[in-house]
Structure formats: C-alpha cells, structure tokens
Amino acid sequence: MTQKSTLTHPGHLMIGQLTATELVERFGTPLYVMDEKMIRNQMQLFKRVFVHPKLASEVIYASKAFLTLAMCNLVEQEGLSLDVVSGGELYTAYKAGFPMERIYFHGNNKSAQELAMAIELGCGTIVLDNPFELQLLLPLLDKPQRVLLRVNPGIDAHTHEYIATTKHDSKFGLSTADPATLTLIQQLSDEPLIRFMGLHAHIGSQIFEADSYRKEAETLLRFIRNHQLNIVELNLGGGFGIAYTEQDHPLTLSEFLPSLLDHIADQIEALKLNPIKIMIEPGRSIVANAGTTLYTIATTKTTVNGKNYVFVDGSMADHIRTALYGAHYTAVVANRIDVTPAVHYTVTGKACESGDIIIKDAYLPACQSGDILAVLSTGAYHYTMSSNYNRLPRPAVVFVSDNEARIVVRRETYEDLIRNDLGV
Numbered sequence: 001m002t003q004k005s006t007l008t009h010p011g012h013l014m015i016g017q018l019t020a021t022e023l024v025e026r027f028g029t030p031l032y033v034m035d036e037k038m039i040r041n042q043m044q045l046f047k048r049v050f051v052h053p054k055l056a057s058e059v060i061y062a063s064k065a066f067l068t069l070a071m072c073n074l075v076e077q078e079g080l081s082l083d084v085v086s087g088g089e090l091y092t093a094y095k096a097g098f099p100m101e102r103i104y105f106h107g108n109n110k111s112a113q114e115l116a117m118a119i120e121l122g123c124g125t126i127v128l129d130n131p132f133e134l135q136l137l138l139p140l141l142d143k144p145q146r147v148l149l150r151v152n153p154g155i156d157a158h159t160h161e162y163i164a165t166t167k168h169d170s171k172f173g174l175s176t177a178d179p180a181t182l183t184l185i186q187q188l189s190d191e192p193l194i195r196f197m198g199l200h201a202h203i204g205s206q207i208f209e210a211d212s213y214r215k216e217a218e219t220l221l222r223f224i225r226n227h228q229l230n231i232v233e234l235n236l237g238g239g240f241g242i243a244y245t246e247q248d249h250p251l252t253l254s255e256f257l258p259s260l261l262d263h264i265a266d267q268i269e270a271l272k273l274n275p276i277k278i279m280i281e282p283g284r285s286i287v288a289n290a291g292t293t294l295y296t297i298a299t300t301k302t303t304v305n306g307k308n309y310v311f312v313d314g315s316m317a318d319h320i321r322t323a324l325y326g327a328h329y330t331a332v333v334a335n336r337i338d339v340t341p342a343v344h345y346t347v348t349g350k351a352c353e354s355g356d357i358i359i360k361d362a363y364l365p366a367c368q369s370g371d372i373l374a375v376l377s378t379g380a381y382h383y384t385m386s387s388n389y390n391r392l393p394r395p396a397v398v399f400v401s402d403n404e405a406r407i408v409v410r411r412e413t414y415e416d417l418i419r420n421d422l423g424v
C-alpha cells in the first residue's frame with residue numbers, strides 16, 4: 001500500500017516526510033516503522049568507508065538484527081553480502097531471490113537439515129563453529145565448499161554479558177588458546193572438498209571501543225602468523241554500537257573503519273603475511289537508528305509510593321531488550337514533541353509480567369490517553385526478537401521512504417495466532 005503526503009506538521013515527529021500520527025492513522029499501533037532511506041544510507045556508508053588501497057574488503061549485513069523479504073531486497077540492491085544463522089533466515093533470503101553465493105551461514109549449532117538446505121541452495125560460505133558441524137557437513141558435499149572457522153580471540157569488549165561473545169568460555173566458536181582449534185584447522189585444510197578460506201570472530205555487540213577491534217585483529221593476525229596458517233580471509237564480525245540515549249557515544253564509523261583497515265594493513269605488512277581479505281558483519285549499526293516503534297497510550301497510573309506508569313498498547317513481546325538485558329531507550333510523545341518533558345514515567349505494556357518494561361525511566365510531557373508514544377532506535381533486534389507472549393499479535397512493519405509508506409510485514413491477526421493449533 002502506497003500513499004503520499006506533502007503536509008508538514010510542527011510539533012509532530014516526522015519519519016521520512018510523514019508524521020507519526022499519519023502513520024498511526026493509516027496502519028494502527030503498535031507499529032514498527034523503518035526509514036528505508038536511513039537503512040540505505042547506512043549500507044552505503046559502510047560500503048564507502050570500509051575500503052583500503054592495500055586490502056580487499058567486504059561488508060556483510062547481519063540479518064539477525066532485522067530481516068524480512070523487503071530487507072533482503074535492500075541488502076541485495078546496496079551490494080552487501082548477507083549473514084544468516086538459521087534455516088529460517090536462509091529460507092527468507094532464498095525466497096527474496098538473494099544471491100546465494102553472497103550468503104554466510106553462521107550459528108553455533110547448525111543442524112544436519114539446515115546444512116543440507118544450505119548446500120542444496122548453493123550457500124556461498126559456511127562458517128563452521130565446531131568439529132561436530134564439520135562431521136555433519138562432509139557427507140553432504142559433492143563439490144568444493146567455501147568454509148570459514150569461527151574462533152574466539154578472548155577479547156573483552158566491555159559490553160553486556162549476554163551480548164559479549166568471545167571470552168574464552170563463550171558458547172561460540174573455538175578458542176585461539178585451545179590446541180583443538182589447530183587440529184580442526186589442519187583437518188579443514190586437508191579435506192579435499194573443503195575450501196578453507198580463513199577465520200571468523202565476533203567480539204560482542206553494542207561496542208564503543210575502537211581498541212577492542214584493534215586487539216581482535218592483532219590477536220587473530222598473530223595467531224595466523226604464529227601457526228603459519230594459510231589463510232586468505234578474516235571476518236572480524238559486527239558489534240558496532242549505536243546511540244540509544246544521550247549517554248551512548250558510538251564510534252564515528254567514517255573515521256574508525258578506515259583507521260581500522262590502516263592498522264590491519266600495517267600489521268599484515270609487519271608480520272609479513274600474505275594478502276588477507278578483511279570482512280565485517282554489521283547488523284545493529286545498519287538498522288537500529290532507522291527504526292521507531294509507535295504505540296498508543298491508554299492511561300497513566302501513579303502508585304501510592306508516587307511511581308508513575310504510562311501504559312501503552314504493546315509490550316515486552318514487541319520490545320524485549322529492556323527486560324532481557326536492561327537496555328535503555330529514548331521515547332517522545334510523537335503528537336506533541338514540542339511540549340517540555342515534566343514527568344518521569346516507567347513505560348509498560350500489556351504483558352502479564354512485572355518485568356514488562358519498555359523504558360524504566362522516560363522523561364516525558366504529562367501523557368494523555370490517545371497520545372502516541374514513539375520509542376526511538378528500535379530497528380535492530382525488535383521485530384526479529386518479537387514473540388506472541390500472552391497471544392499478542394505481532395505488529396506490522398512499515399517502510400517509509402520520503403513521503404511514501406508501504407507495509408512490508410502485515411499485522412498478525414488472531415487467526416494467525418491459532419493457525420498451527422490442532423486438536424479441536
């Protein structure tokens with residue numbers, strides 16, 4: 001569905017050239033809105049700045065952050081590769097017609113069925129996580145298959161424990177400190193149908209420290225040199241942080257990424273290594289700021305102890321990151337953004353959990369029934385982490401481009417909720 005608006009509305013939150021109010025009137029709430037231009041701009045930025053005269057490089061979008069058929073089309077059009085971690089993500093890319101040779105299949109516990117599907121569809125690269133996956137993969141091969149191995153360089157990227165991934169006891173990959181890693185690398189190099197290209201690591205998410213990435217690269221390059229590994233690709237993962245609130249100070253990617261590649265090129269030269277292609281896998285930093293969740297405010301409540309709640313028509317089912325790891329967000333009253341904040345609210349939803357908190361402390365104008373609450377920067381790990389807890393239908397997803405809006409995922413209905421139920 002596409003409609004056009006040429007109106008501007010002072011006091012209203014704009015997404016593209018449309019007001020949040022207009023989007024709510026057309027599509028209802030709760031609603032995930034993605035600014036398509038912002039997504040494209042971020043992808044173009046990564047492609048533009050992650051280049052170096054002495055190094056080949058590649059940008060791979062980590063689809064776990066946000067994936068739909070329409071998103072696959074954007075990634076394809078902007079010329080990025082795609083990281084998937086499950087049969088479902090792979091299937092989505094396949095159905096969108098995404099070029100299979102540009103797919104990297106990650107995950108720490110790929111099933112035999114998922115690997116068979118990947119091979120049958122012609123998935124470009126399998127990123128193995130452990131020796132068991134190799135045993136599952138080998139019988140499926142009748143022609144050479146590109147493979148990377150996920151390793152842990154043991155870097156502490158100072159992020160939340162649930163999104164830190166490369167301490168040596170992580171569930172992901174094999175530690176560079178573990179002799180078994182070298183045994184597996186040797187086996188991969190010896191297997192006739194495995195084209196062992198190199199290593200992959202991902203040191204966590206929502207990272208603000210340039211140094212963590214430098215250390216990651218240095219550790220892996222030294223690992224390659226110390227063990228004389230014949231490696232031509234090195235994937236450093238994603239994790240580039242974004243600003244959810246004014247307290248967040250992300251890296252400036254246009255400066256940081258070229259400087260990281262400079263550093264890597266120097267290291268490769270100093271260690272006298274053969275040329276290595278460097279890859280990164282951003283997810284959050286491509287889509288998070290492009291997303292806004294719109295809710296309708298029902299009412300407010302002040303407890304006897306003076307705590308203020310504002311009730312919205314969504315819940316932790318469409319916004320889990322606050323409950324999951326205490327993430328912080330910024331919200332505005334979208335139909336009155338020019339009104340000065342006056343009240344500290346806990347924003348909560350409809351789910352039957354005291355932990356159903358969307359924002360713990362949102363400083364907002366006094367909220368009224370019917371106001372629209374916009375929670376900002378919800379483009380990553382919201383739609384993809386949503387659930388039907390309490391049998392709440394998932395919101396629709398709308399793409400806005402300038403003054404056009406189109407539904408890319410329709411709102412779930414009650415019929416959708418019982419579609420797979422049997423036994424009546």
Ligand SMILES: Cc1ncc(COP(=O)(O)O)c(C=O)c1O
Pocket residue numbers: 062064065083106202204205206237238239240281282283284285380
């Ligand atoms: C292997 C891998 N690559 C890339 C990403 C993307 O991370 P981010 O969305 O923080 O950029 C993740 C996130 O968990 C990941 O596990």
